[in-house]
Amino acid sequence: MIHPPESEQILMDRALELAGLTLGEVSQSLAISCPETLSREKGWIGMLLETCLGANAGSKPEQDFAHLGIELKTIPVNQNGKPLETTFVCVAPLTGIAGVRWETSHVRQKLSRVLWVPVEGERDIPVAKRRIGTPLLWSPSSEEDACLRADWEELMDWVALGRVTEITARQGQYLQLRPKAANGSVLTDAFGPHGEPIRTLPRGFYLRTQFTHQILTRYFLDPQ
DNA sequence: GCTTGATCATAG
Protein backbone atom coordinates (compact mmCIF):
# COMPACT_ATOMS: atom_id res chain seq x y z
CA MET A 1 0.00 0.00 0.00
CA ILE A 2 1.41 3.34 -1.08
CA HIS A 3 1.01 6.05 1.53
CA PRO A 4 -0.92 9.23 0.74
CA PRO A 5 1.12 12.12 -0.65
CA GLU A 6 1.99 14.69 2.04
CA SER A 7 1.58 17.65 -0.25
CA GLU A 8 0.16 18.79 -3.53
CA GLN A 9 3.67 18.96 -4.96
CA ILE A 10 4.46 15.39 -3.99
CA LEU A 11 1.20 14.25 -5.56
CA MET A 12 2.04 16.11 -8.77
CA ASP A 13 5.55 14.69 -8.81
CA ARG A 14 4.17 11.18 -8.53
CA ALA A 15 1.64 11.82 -11.29
CA LEU A 16 4.35 13.29 -13.52
CA GLU A 17 6.46 10.17 -13.08
CA LEU A 18 3.60 8.12 -14.52
CA ALA A 19 3.34 10.23 -17.67
CA GLY A 20 4.51 8.27 -20.68
CA LEU A 21 4.19 4.89 -19.01
CA THR A 22 1.71 2.30 -20.22
CA LEU A 23 -1.01 0.83 -18.05
CA GLY A 24 0.68 -2.53 -18.50
CA GLU A 25 3.96 -1.24 -17.10
CA VAL A 26 2.29 0.41 -14.14
CA SER A 27 0.03 -2.50 -13.27
CA GLN A 28 2.92 -4.94 -13.54
CA SER A 29 5.03 -2.90 -11.14
CA LEU A 30 2.21 -3.18 -8.63
CA ALA A 31 1.62 -6.89 -9.32
CA ILE A 32 -1.90 -6.12 -10.49
CA SER A 33 -3.18 -8.08 -13.47
CA CYS A 34 -4.30 -6.01 -16.43
CA PRO A 35 -7.64 -6.93 -18.04
CA GLU A 36 -7.91 -7.48 -21.81
CA THR A 37 -10.96 -5.27 -21.92
CA LEU A 38 -12.65 -2.83 -19.58
CA SER A 39 -16.11 -4.11 -20.42
CA ARG A 40 -16.43 -5.89 -17.13
CA GLU A 41 -14.07 -3.66 -15.15
CA LYS A 42 -15.03 -0.17 -16.18
CA GLY A 43 -13.36 1.50 -13.23
CA TRP A 44 -10.10 -0.43 -13.48
CA ILE A 45 -7.94 2.44 -14.73
CA GLY A 46 -9.25 4.80 -12.10
CA MET A 47 -8.59 2.27 -9.35
CA LEU A 48 -5.09 1.57 -10.68
CA LEU A 49 -4.16 5.25 -10.66
CA GLU A 50 -5.64 5.69 -7.20
CA THR A 51 -3.41 2.90 -5.98
CA CYS A 52 -0.21 4.27 -7.49
CA LEU A 53 -0.85 7.79 -6.36
CA GLY A 54 -1.65 6.73 -2.81
CA ALA A 55 -5.33 7.66 -2.68
CA ASN A 56 -7.40 6.24 0.12
CA ALA A 57 -8.96 3.27 -1.62
CA GLY A 58 -12.52 2.34 -0.94
CA SER A 59 -15.87 3.94 -1.45
CA LYS A 60 -15.74 6.80 0.98
CA PRO A 61 -17.87 9.77 -0.07
CA GLU A 62 -15.02 12.23 0.05
CA GLN A 63 -12.23 13.49 -2.16
CA ASP A 64 -9.52 11.02 -3.09
CA PHE A 65 -6.95 13.15 -1.31
CA ALA A 66 -9.16 14.71 1.34
CA HIS A 67 -6.23 16.12 3.30
CA LEU A 68 -5.17 18.01 0.18
CA GLY A 69 -8.68 18.86 -0.99
CA ILE A 70 -8.03 17.16 -4.32
CA GLU A 71 -10.17 14.80 -6.40
CA LEU A 72 -8.54 12.41 -8.89
CA LYS A 73 -10.13 11.85 -12.29
CA THR A 74 -8.71 9.70 -15.05
CA ILE A 75 -10.06 10.68 -18.44
CA PRO A 76 -9.93 8.62 -21.64
CA VAL A 77 -8.68 10.65 -24.60
CA ASN A 78 -7.94 10.02 -28.27
CA GLN A 79 -4.62 10.73 -29.96
CA ASN A 80 -5.47 14.40 -30.22
CA GLY A 81 -6.16 14.65 -26.52
CA LYS A 82 -9.90 14.85 -27.01
CA PRO A 83 -12.01 13.20 -24.29
CA LEU A 84 -13.81 10.06 -25.45
CA GLU A 85 -16.27 9.86 -22.59
CA THR A 86 -18.23 12.12 -20.29
CA THR A 87 -16.93 12.38 -16.73
CA PHE A 88 -18.99 11.19 -13.79
CA VAL A 89 -19.01 13.70 -10.96
CA CYS A 90 -21.36 12.45 -8.25
CA VAL A 91 -24.81 11.08 -7.59
CA ALA A 92 -27.64 13.60 -7.70
CA PRO A 93 -29.72 14.06 -4.55
CA LEU A 94 -33.39 13.46 -5.34
CA THR A 95 -34.83 13.89 -1.85
CA GLY A 96 -34.13 16.28 0.97
CA ILE A 97 -33.04 18.97 -1.43
CA ALA A 98 -34.93 21.85 0.11
CA GLY A 99 -32.44 24.63 0.60
CA VAL A 100 -29.57 23.04 -1.28
CA ARG A 101 -27.42 25.66 -2.93
CA TRP A 102 -24.71 25.55 -5.58
CA GLU A 103 -22.13 26.92 -3.18
CA THR A 104 -22.40 23.92 -0.91
CA SER A 105 -23.34 21.28 -3.49
CA HIS A 106 -21.43 18.04 -3.91
CA VAL A 107 -20.81 18.88 -7.55
CA ARG A 108 -19.04 22.10 -6.70
CA GLN A 109 -17.12 20.52 -3.85
CA LYS A 110 -15.92 17.62 -6.01
CA LEU A 111 -14.86 19.92 -8.80
CA SER A 112 -13.21 22.57 -6.64
CA ARG A 113 -9.82 21.04 -7.34
CA VAL A 114 -9.24 18.09 -9.65
CA LEU A 115 -6.11 16.23 -10.71
CA TRP A 116 -6.91 15.19 -14.28
CA VAL A 117 -4.91 12.29 -15.64
CA PRO A 118 -5.48 11.72 -19.37
CA VAL A 119 -5.09 8.12 -20.54
CA GLU A 120 -5.22 6.83 -24.10
CA GLY A 121 -8.69 5.40 -24.42
CA GLU A 122 -9.23 4.29 -27.99
CA ARG A 123 -10.62 0.80 -28.00
CA ASP A 124 -8.27 -0.46 -30.69
CA ILE A 125 -5.36 0.01 -28.28
CA PRO A 126 -5.01 -2.94 -25.89
CA VAL A 127 -5.53 -1.78 -22.32
CA ALA A 128 -2.00 -2.80 -21.33
CA LYS A 129 -0.49 -0.67 -24.10
CA ARG A 130 -2.45 2.50 -23.40
CA ARG A 131 -0.18 5.31 -22.27
CA ILE A 132 -0.73 7.68 -19.38
CA GLY A 133 -0.55 11.35 -20.29
CA THR A 134 0.62 14.53 -18.60
CA PRO A 135 -1.42 15.26 -15.47
CA LEU A 136 -2.93 18.63 -14.78
CA LEU A 137 -4.23 20.20 -11.60
CA TRP A 138 -7.36 22.25 -12.24
CA SER A 139 -9.79 24.48 -10.44
CA PRO A 140 -12.77 26.03 -12.23
CA SER A 141 -12.38 29.59 -13.47
CA SER A 142 -15.11 32.01 -12.48
CA GLU A 143 -16.61 31.57 -15.96
CA GLU A 144 -16.56 27.78 -15.72
CA ASP A 145 -18.05 27.94 -12.25
CA ALA A 146 -20.86 30.17 -13.50
CA CYS A 147 -21.67 27.81 -16.37
CA LEU A 148 -21.74 24.78 -14.13
CA ARG A 149 -23.87 26.64 -11.64
CA ALA A 150 -26.44 27.56 -14.28
CA ASP A 151 -26.74 23.96 -15.43
CA TRP A 152 -26.87 22.63 -11.89
CA GLU A 153 -29.57 25.10 -10.86
CA GLU A 154 -31.74 24.25 -13.85
CA LEU A 155 -31.46 20.53 -13.26
CA MET A 156 -32.05 20.81 -9.53
CA ASP A 157 -35.06 23.04 -10.17
CA TRP A 158 -36.63 20.25 -12.18
CA VAL A 159 -35.85 17.77 -9.44
CA ALA A 160 -37.38 20.10 -6.87
CA LEU A 161 -40.52 20.39 -9.02
CA GLY A 162 -40.90 16.63 -9.12
CA ARG A 163 -39.89 16.45 -12.77
CA VAL A 164 -36.80 14.27 -12.44
CA THR A 165 -38.22 11.61 -14.75
CA GLU A 166 -38.65 14.24 -17.45
CA ILE A 167 -35.01 15.27 -17.33
CA THR A 168 -33.01 14.24 -20.37
CA ALA A 169 -29.26 14.07 -20.92
CA ARG A 170 -29.81 16.73 -23.60
CA GLN A 171 -30.29 19.35 -20.90
CA GLY A 172 -27.37 21.29 -19.50
CA GLN A 173 -24.69 22.98 -21.57
CA TYR A 174 -21.78 21.40 -19.71
CA LEU A 175 -23.30 19.47 -16.82
CA GLN A 176 -25.85 16.78 -17.59
CA LEU A 177 -27.98 14.41 -15.54
CA ARG A 178 -28.09 10.73 -16.54
CA PRO A 179 -28.84 7.36 -14.97
CA LYS A 180 -26.17 6.03 -12.64
CA ALA A 181 -26.90 2.50 -11.55
CA ALA A 182 -25.79 -1.09 -11.79
CA ASN A 183 -28.78 -1.81 -14.03
CA GLY A 184 -32.30 -0.76 -14.85
CA SER A 185 -33.82 -2.51 -11.87
CA VAL A 186 -32.09 -0.32 -9.30
CA LEU A 187 -34.53 2.21 -7.90
CA THR A 188 -34.26 5.04 -5.40
CA ASP A 189 -36.70 7.44 -3.76
CA ALA A 190 -37.81 10.68 -5.37
CA PHE A 191 -40.92 12.82 -5.72
CA GLY A 192 -43.39 13.16 -8.56
CA PRO A 193 -45.07 16.30 -9.95
CA HIS A 194 -47.80 16.25 -7.29
CA GLY A 195 -45.38 15.80 -4.44
CA GLU A 196 -46.10 12.09 -4.26
CA PRO A 197 -43.25 9.68 -3.45
CA ILE A 198 -42.01 7.73 -6.47
CA ARG A 199 -39.29 5.19 -7.22
CA THR A 200 -36.91 6.00 -10.04
CA LEU A 201 -33.44 5.26 -11.36
CA PRO A 202 -30.62 6.89 -9.42
CA ARG A 203 -29.14 9.78 -11.43
CA GLY A 204 -25.66 11.18 -11.58
CA PHE A 205 -24.11 14.44 -12.72
CA TYR A 206 -21.70 14.13 -15.65
CA LEU A 207 -19.42 16.64 -17.38
CA ARG A 208 -19.82 16.73 -21.16
CA THR A 209 -16.72 15.99 -23.23
CA GLN A 210 -16.86 19.50 -24.64
CA PHE A 211 -16.31 20.89 -21.17
CA THR A 212 -13.44 18.60 -20.21
CA HIS A 213 -11.88 19.17 -23.61
CA GLN A 214 -11.81 22.88 -22.85
CA ILE A 215 -10.11 22.20 -19.55
CA LEU A 216 -7.36 20.15 -21.20
CA THR A 217 -7.03 22.62 -24.06
CA ARG A 218 -6.90 25.66 -21.82
CA TYR A 219 -4.11 24.10 -19.84
CA PHE A 220 -1.93 23.26 -22.79
CA LEU A 221 -2.59 26.48 -24.70
CA ASP A 222 -2.58 28.85 -21.77
CA PRO A 223 -0.55 27.44 -18.88
CA GLN A 224 -0.77 29.53 -15.73
C1' DG B 1 -19.41 9.78 -35.49
C1' DC B 2 -21.35 11.15 -31.28
C1' DT B 3 -24.53 11.15 -27.52
C1' DT B 4 -27.84 9.19 -24.46
C1' DG B 5 -29.43 5.81 -21.73
C1' DA B 6 -27.86 1.44 -19.79
C1' DT B 7 -24.65 -1.15 -17.55
C1' DC B 8 -20.30 -3.59 -14.87
C1' DA B 9 -17.37 -4.49 -10.47
C1' DT B 10 -16.66 -3.88 -5.62
C1' DA B 11 -17.12 -2.34 -0.66
C1' DG B 12 -19.96 -1.36 3.22
Added chain:
DNA sequence: CTATGATCAAGC
Protein backbone atom coordinates in the same frame (compact mmCIF):
# COMPACT_ATOMS: atom_id res chain seq x y z
C1' DC C 1 -29.28 0.35 -1.64
C1' DT C 2 -25.46 3.85 -1.89
C1' DA C 3 -21.07 4.97 -2.41
C1' DT C 4 -16.68 4.47 -5.20
C1' DG C 5 -14.44 3.79 -10.03
C1' DA C 6 -16.32 4.58 -14.95
C1' DT C 7 -17.25 2.55 -20.14
C1' DC C 8 -20.49 0.15 -23.18
C1' DA C 9 -23.27 0.10 -27.15
C1' DA C 10 -27.70 1.03 -29.44
C1' DG C 11 -29.74 4.56 -31.91
C1' DC C 12 -29.92 9.00 -33.74
